[in-house]
Amino acid sequence: MSSDTQPVALEANQPRQFYRGGAAIAAFRSRDDADAGPEDWVGSTTAQFGKDEAGLTRLPDGRWLRDAVAADPTSWLGAAHAAEFGADTALLVKLLDAGQRLPVHCHPSDAFASAHLGCRHGKTEAWIVIGTSGPDPTVYLGFRDDVPAAVAAGWVSTQDSAAMLDALNPVKVSPGDTVFVPAGVPHAIGEGVFIVELQQPTDFSVTLEWQGFLADPEAGHLGLGYDKALECLERRAQSPADLVRRTRALTGRSVGMFDARADPFFRADRLHVSGSAALEPSFGVFVVLEGAGTLGPVAVHRGSTVVVPHAAGEVEVTGDVVAIRCRPPSVPRS
Numbered sequence: 001m002s003s004d005t006q007p008v009a010l011e012a013n014q015p016r017q018f019y020r021g022g023a024a025i026a027a028f029r030s031r032d033d034a035d036a037g038p039e040d041w042v043g044s045t046t047a048q049f050g051k052d053e054a055g056l057t058r059l060p061d062g063r064w065l066r067d068a069v070a071a072d073p074t075s076w077l078g079a080a081h082a083a084e085f086g087a088d089t090a091l092l093v094k095l096l097d098a099g100q101r102l103p104v105h106c107h108p109s110d111a112f113a114s115a116h117l118g119c120r121h122g123k124t125e126a127w128i129v130i131g132t133s134g135p136d137p138t139v140y141l142g143f144r145d146d147v148p149a150a151v152a153a154g155w156v157s158t159q160d161s162a163a164m165l166d167a168l169n170p171v172k173v174s175p176g177d178t179v180f181v182p183a184g185v186p187h188a189i190g191e192g193v194f195i196v197e198l199q200q201p202t203d204f205s206v207t208l209e210w211q212g213f214l215a216d217p218e219a220g221h222l223g224l225g226y227d228k229a230l231e232c233l234e235r236r237a238q239s240p241a242d243l244v245r246r247t248r249a250l251t252g253r254s255v256g257m258f259d260a261r262a263d264p265f266f267r268a269d270r271l272h273v274s275g276s277a278a279l280e281p282s283f284g285v286f287v288v289l290e291g292a293g294t295l296g297p298v299a300v301h302r303g304s305t306v307v308v309p310h311a312a313g314e315v316e317v318t319g320d321v322v323a324i325r326c327r328p329p330s331v332p333r334s
């Protein structure tokens, strides 16, 4: 068996989604397929909920990344990660271009997913805003006030979109802003917001606001029924200032994107390289935001996405490059 020891440039991977968007992905990647879909799953070993293959990344040699990692987890992920997670990368990265506001939804925690969905991962996620368009790029994040369970259930059963949206904190965003979205916290990404999204490697969502988005309510509760599914909803008020960071002005060599609350789930930093920099060995998913150069043997430029196996060792980045480096949690988990 030959092991995978080099960074690999990835093509776009856009599984079908129920909402509009994708022009920003096409522009970012210099492609002319603005209608290919609003999400690009990068370095994905996760399939869409209930599907076998949609969502998985195919390597240029034709293998699914999932199969390549399963065949040699130590080369891809490193011995320490493989000892904790086996062949599970513990990471899902997406480009997401909201061409319309997404529905109000939330995601289960690890405890909920393990109790009811047979999976060790829930879906805590975080967003790095890399572009905006339109007059009012906004995200909606967490309830403004505590919401009783019966009130939330009532909104879902009557599909009161206006009440659900009005109950959330609106936050205006611009490029460089990051948003941490703990499991359970209800949210909706607004029209015109283009992000790099990091999340736990699942596609578990509870869609409170299904009408106008999903074909029917059955698609919104993970097969659990809304009574059970809504138990994962964080109904306590959230302070958005706690969850949002403005990082645009930070231009250090490696700028951390999130605070320590994200550490058990994923890591991301924005690399600003001018000349060259050697990166420590790690599995990583890279999204190049600006400039041009090389990442190991791979030529990169704005819009490039690259998956790097741990066995690539100390990869060198050269050129004038700004890139987001996404990594799984460090192990042992903090």
Ligand SMILES: O=P(O)(O)OC[C@H]1O[C@](O)(CO)[C@@H](O)[C@@H]1O
Residues within 6 Å of the ligand: 039, 094, 102, 103, 105, 125, 187, 188, 189, 197, 199, 204, 205, 206, 207
């Ligand atoms: O399918 P859902 O649960 O409505 O989620 C749509 C999208 O919203 C996100 O959770 C972002 O909020 C994406 O990861 C997901 O693909």
